Amino acid sequence: MCSIGVAASVAASNKYSEMDILKKRALVYMDTTKRFIGLTCRKIWKVGRDDPRRAIHSLKVGLSLTLVSLLYLLEPLFKGVGENVIWAVMTVVVVLEFTAGATLCKGLNRGLGTLLAGSLAFLFEFIARESGKVFYAIFIGASVFFIGAMSTYLRFFPKVKKNYDYGVVIFLLTFNLITISSYRVDDVLKIARQRLYTMAIGSGVCILMSLFVFPIWSGEDLHSFSVSKIEGLAKSIEACVEEYFSEKEPDVEKDKLPEDPIYMNYKAVLDSKSTDETLALHASWEPRHSWHCNPFPWQQYVKLGAVLRQFGYTVVALHGCLQTEIQTPKSVRLLFKDPCTRLVTEVSKALMELADSIRDRRQCSPEVLSDHLHQALQDLDTALKSQPRLFLGTNSQNNTANMLALAAEATRSKPEKHLSSVKTEFSALSKWKSKRVSKQSVEAEGRFLKPTLSKLAITSLDFSEALPFAAFAALLVEAVAKLDLVIEEVEELGRVACFKEFEVGDDVILNVDDGSKMEINLPSNAAD
Structure with missing residues (x-):
């Protein structure tokens, strides 16, 4: 009975110890979670406090997406625009940038690229539709190759790369989508029109939001x-x-x-x-x-x-x-x-x-x-x-003279080159040994002399x-x-810039100890 009681008490103590360990782990986990949530909240607050325009821009993007999504949610609008409404949503996500200039740059590039691509694709389809099916397929393949190669090569021009690179990319994408799909679809004009409408709606919403709702220039x-x-x-x-x-x-x-x-x-x-x-x-x-x-x-x-x-x-x-x-x-x-x-x-x-x-x-x-x-x-x-x-320096002339004298002595210690006449094997061997010994001694002196000169050159500079x-x-x-x-x-x-003229009293004393720092928010493709 005693052994059974001891075993039961040991089991109970082990159970309590395991419960304590679990409780400690749960407390540590809860504490870590609280610290992580607090750190995340402080980071989010700091980002918005450093530049409140970031929060305004986020709200503008959310509102723009909501307006464009109504084309999908409302039945009359969906029937009027068609199934390609998703392109309007994609346009808002891609085009709406932090500043009005970046949005205008992307929006106008996207509009111009889509318009040119749709017009060119419809022209090619109109020319090739009158021929047979085989010639139509060959013509589409050749046009895709030619337009793709020329558009890509055009992007290497510095001015085009700087100002219209995004428009060229959209032109190439839209042209290929319409041209290739026209081979299996009869009404290519409908595809081009819907693509242009949805793009215009998305870009228009972005430009209006950027220019008239808390614009950031x-x-x-x-x-x-x-x-x-x-x-x-x-x-x-x-x-x-x-x-x-x-x-x-x-x-x-x-x-x-x-x-x-x-x-x-x-x-x-x-x-x-x-x-x-x-x-x-x-x-x-x-x-x-x-x-x-x-x-x-x-x-x-x-x-x-x-x-x-x-x-x-x-x-x-x-x-x-x-x-x-x-x-x-x-x-x-x-x-x-x-x-x-x-x-x-x-x-x-x-x-x-x-x-x-x-x-x-x-x-x-x-x-x-x-x-x-x-x-x-x-x-x-x-x-x-x-x-x-x-x-x-006070004794620069004496130090300079000492350096010159030391350099001259080092020059005189160098062996003079002369021609040796070999008379006997013994005399030749002895001369070779003596020459080798003298050469080694000169090399040793040179190795010692170089750091000596460097040290002297440094220490001599008062x-x-x-x-x-x-x-x-x-x-x-x-x-x-x-x-x-x-x-x-x-x-x-x-x-x-036609700044106003300076008037007496315009100069203001500023506190240069202010630790404020200007932060710039660039668009996603600024590195390009």
Whole structure:
């Protein structure tokens, strides 16, 4: 009885332990599920908070699909349009893009491609229908081959590839669908008409939604993106100089992080080429929607982006000076802190003024290149000239003479080439041995001499630790030169875009510490 009781208690304890394990696993699973749901909800909220237009665009797509689906759901509309209503739904899914320019580009390309393909297919069918069945099949095969080859070859032309590639693809698809199916279907005109109707309905709904229901303009995105790039460069170059002259020890781990603010600001500029070109292309399709109906100079924004990338390369080089292996001592850097800080402050102020003028659509201030900037350049030049020993060295002539003497001695130690006359085998053997020994000794001296010369060449430079700062100062001067090019492009943009004239009081002091970032939503085929 005792053994039975013990066994029962053991079984009960095992059962309770298994239940505890299951409960713990269930709690862990529920906790993991809650965290996953919370993380997903926060991510969804962040995407909509970063750009509320994304939520608006999603609602527009849903409404467009609902309107087009009524053609299928309502019996009168279904009988009037036919069974090809599904093409209208497919058109909405494919054509409706984030911006009005991208939707117009796709919609008009799709309409034009479908219209041309339907007309050409009907013409070919009308020509070949009068002949026999065999000739009709041969004619269809030849026309499909010819049109397919020519359309595909046409896509390689740069202008066609850039503006009408999607239209050519739709033309090729529609032509093949109608032409091949006409061989088995008698009424090909009905097929072409239904295809054109459904495409027109789908494209019309997309264009109306894009232009009249909370429109999102590619031109405005390109305009705002240009402003954010200029502000990012201003923040980056000012942060570079501030960190370079900082008295704190550099954080190595911070430089390796991809969230480095200096890196993120100029990276957005360097990676902006495809974004600028795509937004400019879509802006060229958009109608004039401003109050004064001024033309949108999309090409000038592309030129401005190219100049900003050139300025960005200088900022990249400045950022690289913060991470070089050989650094100028802080005591030397502090000698030039004030003129460099004043110079970069003036450059940053000029960039922020340019960004503000583009944002407000006004001409930039005539004082954008102020006397303070030129004075800061003069102060930096004066500071560099006041410390000549840092860049010239105190005993450079003695070290140079020592290096030349050592090189001359190494040259004299080289063996002279001469012809040996072999008199006897013993003398020839002895000369060969002595020559080999001398050659090995010379090679050993050469191997020792080369690193000695390299080490001497490095250590003899009294200004070796000042060279990194010289490069840094040269890049600051280069940034001023690139700033002049940026100003020229902004002035040209204001002239072409008919910006309003500058008035006293238009300049606004901006907070350059704002961490906001412009995000661009490109269409699905932007990479093409």
